[in-house]
Amino acid sequence: MAELLFWPALVAYGEAAFAYFGEARRPGLSGRLATWGVRIGWLAQTALLVLQAARADGFPWASWAGSLNLFVWLVVSVYLVWGCRARYRLLGLVVTPLAAALFVVARIGGGTDLGERSHYSNLFLVLHVGLVLAAFAGFTLAAGLAAVYLFQERRLKRHDATILRLPAPSLETLDGLQARTILYSLPALTLGIAAGIVRLEEDGGGIDALMAVTAATWFAYGGYLGLRAWGGWRGRRAAYLALAGFVLVVVVRLVLTGSHFG
């Protein structure tokens, strides 16, 4: 059954990624096809997650690969808030290939299978995994917005004559959205980390590398907001900082997997 939902979701995300490339070359029909691809993929993946929840014993996305599956869904969900608008299709060029690739990795790791078991309580996992993943999804979107900002800014600086051909949000909009996304995501990360610390104190155990890098991620994004508020960091510098924070997110999500999960 999971097969019947995984493949349509992957094909739809893949179609959207290709269509967004087509949109970048010639705006119009490709953009609409891409948007529908994301919507259909998201619906199929939602159905897959619902099915996993129904068949699981406990929290279904406690494993590394399972949490990656949920992470992809959260990223696409947040993207869909803006992605349906024509001006934000450029963001899809960043988000959909990433979503499709991570979805495949989740699949290879067994994260899309049914019948997961977890020995942690549901409440702890919902708070800890759910909030941390929601925050990371927000940071991923912020990184996407930062990448689009830098791309558009570079085109403006270089006086690219084709800049008006592809509809895109203005630099100020991208900068503001990126900051707001981080502003909303950081409290979620804070609460998620707090839930993890509470469990750590109850159950004992040491701090692993993933926890340390997650804390560094918190400081990076906290620093982003602080520098923005008090240091006047806007535009290009803020975008680079958002991307630097995202590197830590990538390390947490894809590199340091063995020490924390399982």
Added chain:
Amino acid sequence: MRLSLVGISHHHAPVEVRERVALSLTESTALARELGSAVVLSTCNRTEVYGVGDDAEARALAALRARGGEEVAARTYRLADHAAALHLFRVAAGLDSLVPGEGEILGQVRAAYEAGVPEALLNRLFHDALHAGKKARAQTTIAESPASVPAAAAALAQQVFGELGGRSVLVVGAGKIGELAARALAARGARLVAVATRSRDHGAELAQRFGATAVDLDELPAQLAVADVVVACTSAPAFVVGREHVQARRGRPLFLIDLAVPRDVDPALNDLDDCYVYDIDDLEAVVQTSLAGRRREAERAEAIVAAESERFRAWQASLDVVPTIASLRARAEAIRSAELSKAKLSAEEREAVDSITSQIVNKLLHLPTIRMKEAAAAADGVFYADAVRHLFGLEDER
């Protein structure tokens, strides 16, 4: 009914010829009334008279000749029926304009239609043409990109700031091109706050027109500290805006539009964070790319317009068989009524039989009616109509 078009446009006639028959809306209405039933479209690029009837073309031509003389008459083009309709659809979509997809023409077609004296066919023609014009713009990007330097400057400012509502514009110099750029920015919601010139008096008139303040160039640093967009268009031989003028800005974007030759803005400012400098060549390049894009989109718009004009042609052709269909239905109804009147029936029975026979006649004639209209759209309508007239003996009812 024959649809005709007599017109003169930028394709075949220079402005000194076109201006002889350039008409105001009031004059267009007067001419339409003079011709009986017509719509007169008169813009900078064209004057066209759309009419209906066998002599509509000759009368329109005579009217244009009377106003513009023989040279106008010699340069007119004359189109009929589908060709005339297709032409108007292309005009409404901006495909006949100098700049493909230009925005004004759709409003001008609407104004001409409202000022004209259209009968049923012209009503439908203009209604469908306006629809086609809107559809071509909605389903393609032909009208989205800027087609002039001021429009490109404003569109680029929007790439930095998004909506320009509340953004402050500083104009340096009082040149005409600067004013046009300021107008384009103001049309998108930006506010012209100051006009800086060597002598305050030079900029006073321009500043007054926009409700802005005229200032001396000495005050430039202070004005640059608060402006979001700068339009520079002086005739100064050296840079007027340099790096030292924008030190006071801290992290706030500044978009500088340099329309002057020699340039007014030091291009090195473009290297500063949040500073974007576009000179006249950069803007021209954006416009050229934009126009190339419009020309590409024009191909898609042509397909939309062709499909819409084909629908109009099918509708117009179906009008040819309407008299035959009406005669056929009248004949059937006459036979039904005559036969019904012969029957000796009670009032209740008569009502029931009347209803049943009406339904039978309607059902019998439904398919032939549809088929005749379809055949008319496919150009076989006349043969079908003649056959029906012959078979049912409708010739006398012509």
